[in-house]
Amino acid sequence: MACERHADDLMGYLYGELSPREADAFLAHARTCDSCNGELAQLASVRKTVALAAPLPDPPDALTARILDVARTAAASPPVAATTERVGLLDWLMKPWSLGLAAAGAGLAAVMLVSTSKLSMKSPEAVVQEVAPAAAPQMAAEPAVTTPRADLAAKEAKPVEPTAGAGGDEAALLGAAVAEKAVDAPRGAANGVALRAAAPADEEALRDRAPPSKDQQPAMGEVADKVEPAPARQMEAQGKREVAAPLAAAPAPAAEPSPESTAETDDVAARRVQRSEEKVAELKKAKAPASWGVVASEQPRARGPETGNLTLPPPPASPPAEARAEMEAYRDDDGREGAARGAAGAGAMGGGSAPPPAASAPAQPLRKPSLAVPGMKADLAESRSSPVKSVMEDERKRLKQAETGMKAQAEMTAGAEYLASGRATEALAAFQRAEALDTTHELSPNPRVGQAAALALSGRCEDALRLARGVGQTHPAFSKRSSLLTDVAKCFERKGDAVVAQQLRNEAGEVTRQQTAHAGEDAQSERAAAIVHTVKLHQAGVTRCEIAATQDEELPAAAGVWTVKVTVASEGRATEASAQGPREAPGLRACLERHVRGISYGASTAKPQTVEVKLPIVPRGSVEKARKATKK
Amino acid sequence: MAPLHELSDEELMLQYKAGALPAFEELVKRHRRGVFHFALRFLGSPQGAEDALQEIFLRVVRNAASYERKAKFTTWLYTIARNHCIDASRKAAFRRAESLDAPVGDEADSATRLDRTAGNLPGGDQVTQDVRIRHAVDQALARLPPEQREVFILREYSGIPFKEIAEMTGVPENTVKSRMRYALESLRAQLTSQGITP
Numbered sequence: 001m002a003c004e005r006h007a008d009d010l011m012g013y014l015y016g017e018l019s020p021r022e023a024d025a026f027l028a029h030a031r032t033c034d035s036c037n038g039e040l041a042q043l044a045s046v047r048k049t050v051a052l053a054a055p056l057p058d059p060p061d062a063l064t065a066r067i068l069d070v071a072r073t074a075a076a077s078p079p080v081a082a083t084t085e086r087v088g089l090l091d092w093l094m095k096p097w098s099l100g101l102a103a104a105g106a107g108l109a110a111v112m113l114v115s116t117s118k119l120s121m122k123s124p125e126a127v128v129q130e131v132a133p134a135a136a137p138q139m140a141a142e143p144a145v146t147t148p149r150a151d152l153a154a155k156e157a158k159p160v161e162p163t164a165g166a167g168g169d170e171a172a173l174l175g176a177a178v179a180e181k182a183v184d185a186p187r188g189a190a191n192g193v194a195l196r197a198a199a200p201a202d203e204e205a206l207r208d209r210a211p212p213s214k215d216q217q218p219a220m221g222e223v224a225d226k227v228e229p230a231p232a233r234q235m236e237a238q239g240k241r242e243v244a245a246p247l248a249a250a251p252a253p254a255a256e257p258s259p260e261s262t263a264e265t266d267d268v269a270a271r272r273v274q275r276s277e278e279k280v281a282e283l284k285k286a287k288a289p290a291s292w293g294v295v296a297s298e299q300p301r302a303r304g305p306e307t308g309n310l311t312l313p314p315p316p317a318s319p320p321a322e323a324r325a326e327m328e329a330y331r332d333d334d335g336r337e338g339a340a341r342g343a344a345g346a347g348a349m350g351g352g353s354a355p356p357p358a359a360s361a362p363a364q365p366l367r368k369p370s371l372a373v374p375g376m377k378a379d380l381a382e383s384r385s386s387p388v389k390s391v392m393e394d395e396r397k398r399l400k401q402a403e404t405g406m407k408a409q410a411e412m413t414a415g416a417e418y419l420a421s422g423r424a425t426e427a428l429a430a431f432q433r434a435e436a437l438d439t440t441h442e443l444s445p446n447p448r449v450g451q452a453a454a455l456a457l458s459g460r461c462e463d464a465l466r467l468a469r470g471v472g473q474t475h476p477a478f479s480k481r482s483s484l485l486t487d488v489a490k491c492f493e494r495k496g497d498a499v500v501a502q503q504l505r506n507e508a509g510e511v512t513r514q515q516t517a518h519a520g521e522d523a524q525s526e527r528a529a530a531i532v533h534t535v536k537l538h539q540a541g542v543t544r545c546e547i548a549a550t551q552d553e554e555l556p557a558a559a560g561v562w563t564v565k566v567t568v569a570s571e572g573r574a575t576e577a578s579a580q581g582p583r584e585a586p587g588l589r590a591c592l593e594r595h596v597r598g599i600s601y602g603a604s605t606a607k608p609q610t611v612e613v614k615l616p617i618v619p620r621g622s623v624e625k626a627r628k629a630t631k632k
Numbered sequence: 633m634a635p636l637h638e639l640s641d642e643e644l645m646l647q648y649k650a651g652a653l654p655a656f657e658e659l660v661k662r663h664r665r666g667v668f669h670f671a672l673r674f675l676g677s678p679q680g681a682e683d684a685l686q687e688i689f690l691r692v693v694r695n696a697a698s699y700e701r702k703a704k705f706t707t708w709l710y711t712i713a714r715n716h717c718i719d720a721s722r723k724a725a726f727r728r729a730e731s732l733d734a735p736v737g738d739e740a741d742s743a744t745r746l747d748r749t750a751g752n753l754p755g756g757d758q759v760t761q762d763v764r765i766r767h768a769v770d771q772a773l774a775r776l777p778p779e780q781r782e783v784f785i786l787r788e789y790s791g792i793p794f795k796e797i798a799e800m801t802g803v804p805e806n807t808v809k810s811r812m813r814y815a816l817e818s819l820r821a822q823l824t825s826q827g828i829t830p
Binding site for chain 1: 653656657660661664665668669672673678681682685687688689690693709711762763764766769770787788793794795801806810812816817819820823827828
């Protein structure tokens with residue numbers, strides 16, 4: 001255990017977060033303190049081991065594309081749609097499809113009024129107690145997105161030099177056994193990439209970091225105080241002009257630990273209830289769907305940094321006219337689409353992402369506002385509805401893609417038929433249409449190849465050659481490259497340019513040779529990888545060998561990385577196997593050889609080959625237990 | 633105007649806020665791996681992590697209007713990520729989920745689902761060792777108390793400095809460092825017990 005005084009510095013040093021001066025001071029201490037020295041080495045070695053772990057898979061590219069699609073959709077409307085949509089309420093109500101929602105919303109408003117009233121009649125302390133358990137983790141997570149003068153500090157302060165650079169050299173001065181590990185630790189801290197293979201992108205964040213001084217950093221309590229009242233203040237400000245604000249404002253004091261709110265009396269709470277009742281009466285009078293207002297009010301709640309940076313959210317960015325224009329735009333669309341979006345509020349997913357509710361049962365869109373009931377976690381509500389949206393969105397895209405893909409395929413078939421019948425112009429047009437429709441590039445490079453063939457047929461040899469070369473560059477392994485070049489060569493022959501034609505024939509022959517050779521190499525290399533993978537999957541057999549070797553007391557002496565060579569025939573049978581480890585252990589060796597020979601590797605067209613697999617062997621089970629079992 | 637890849641995250645976010653979609657694309661490109669890995673370590677399920685990645689960036693889109701430069705983008709982003717992952721893991725507690733650590737085969741020692749998850753793994757011999765270490769680290773991580781695991785993932789894998797983690801989690805920086813130290817010590821003990829000597 002490091003000495004308490006330097007425990008924090010140790011962590012800072014380990015992760016390269018100390019200034020050079022602090023790092024020097026810590027190192028000076030570490031030279032004389034065995035406990036800090038030892039702890040530094042131990043923790044650094046843990047980091048080193050963690051960094052050795054296999055990297056995690058990357059997110060699928062399709063997912064990234066989907067995120068960007070959604071962003072594009074959202075870009076079509078202002079990002080602050082939640083605030084703009086409130087003012088377009090009447091316009092929205094004018095739509096025939098909103099009547100069902102309005103009726104359901106009125107019912108919902110009544111339910112919410114009851115729960116709001118109940119909550120508001122309690123003393124603030126009781127309310128805080130009631131709501132706090134649910135809200136606390138969120139509230140704790142939300143503050144402190146910024147430091148008040150972080151920008152200034154970032155400009156003025158020089159970037160912190162990576163501590164580890166200096167630290168790395170200094171660490172060599174530590175004790176011999178410690179030094180080896182300690183050097184690795186700070187170096188790793190400096191070169192974060194090595195130790196954080198999982199998140200290299202975040203190196204950016206480390207590079208331009210300029211931590212503000214402690215006086216610039218508000219204490220967490222202060223930050224919490226700053227962030228909590230924000231929604232309440234905003235609700236107050238908006239309450240007079242927004243129909244649904246009181247409903248939304250009701251939960252604010254509950255989650256608000258500020259002195260003002262805790263000093264609030266029951267009278268105030270009662271007045272708030274009365275005001276809520278009045279507003280709801282107005283709401284009913286106006287036949288406004290309560291759900292709309294409630295949904296709209298989700299935006300300014302104190303929910304982590306998503307709601308802002310310790311400041312009040314900005315006022316509505318778009319004037320009412322814009323909101324109305326947006327509504328008009330919806331009116332042009334399918335009414336159900338607009339209804340879904342309106343009910344989902346905030347326009348977060350964009351118009352296309354909301355599932356169209358059934359005209360007769362608008363329950364789906366209303367599920368979301370119901371979760372704005374005080375004490376409930378609204379974000380849970382958001383995430384609850386998003387999988388549905390996501391599935392619908394995916395399904396819609398898939399259908400559209402499938403439809404477009406089928407059209408592209410049909411154009412390809414038509415092009416091929418035109419080509420076969422010698423109608424080069426029509427073939428060219430069909431292949432061009434196919435290329436345009438093939439947005440997912442599933443057919444690529446076939447449309448290009450078709451175009452080149454059509455051009456060659458029509459006598460436009462240079463254009464055909466240009467396309468053929470392009471295909472060669474983008475798809476070097478494309479199996480028809482050679483045939484395409486031959487077609488183009490024929491084109492030049494027909495034009496009487498025998499020299500170019502011969503060159504292209506030679507080129508086609510070379511492509512064929514290269515592709516054949518690569519195909520063989522690829523097959524061999526794929527086969528080798530498959531063999532290694534198969535051995536890896538049969539870990540249970542290795543474990544059995546480890547247990548047996550531990551019982552025979554060959555382990556842990558022979559523990560370490562063992563190399564197993566296995567020769568696999570084309571039919572998938574292992575013909576030979578040999579194992580070798582850091583120390584002689586006949587039983588373990590025989591067991592491992594037997595194990596890899598017993599595995600079926602599956603048939604392959606590849607030639608028989610010998611593959612080396614390295615297996616880390618560790619002791620398994622208890623020697624004492626094994627001895628007892630043997631005696632019995 | 634400087635190319636997008638030369639701009640800071642904060643500048644990109646402000647550009648996106650002003651309507652520049654390419655800026656958002658650049659942000660997604662920079663952070664998708666980090667956020668995905670964060671969610672994957674936090675939630676333990678590739679499917680959950682994919683959903684989380686989408687949802688987290690959707691929240692960025694949704695809340696872009698309220699972003700101000702005063703906030704460091706990574707802190708903002710990872711606070712969103714953390715909030716979402718906490719929500720998701722709470723929900724997951726009520727659902728039956730397949731564990732990444734559970735053996736796929738009948739035998740207790742057979743390969744796990746995480747082992748079979750496709751990844752950009754290096755080929756051959758190195759894989760076995762690396763996967764084994766990853767397996768051991770994941771198991772050890774899963775056994776850490778949530779507050780220690782959270783700090784460890786944020787600092788070790790996501791590269792968020794202690795000060796920002798303190799802001800995100802709402803505890804003092806010293807506490808964050810203590811949690812990190814306990815996490816490292818606990819991991820060391822667990823890895824040693826699994827035969828992997830750090």
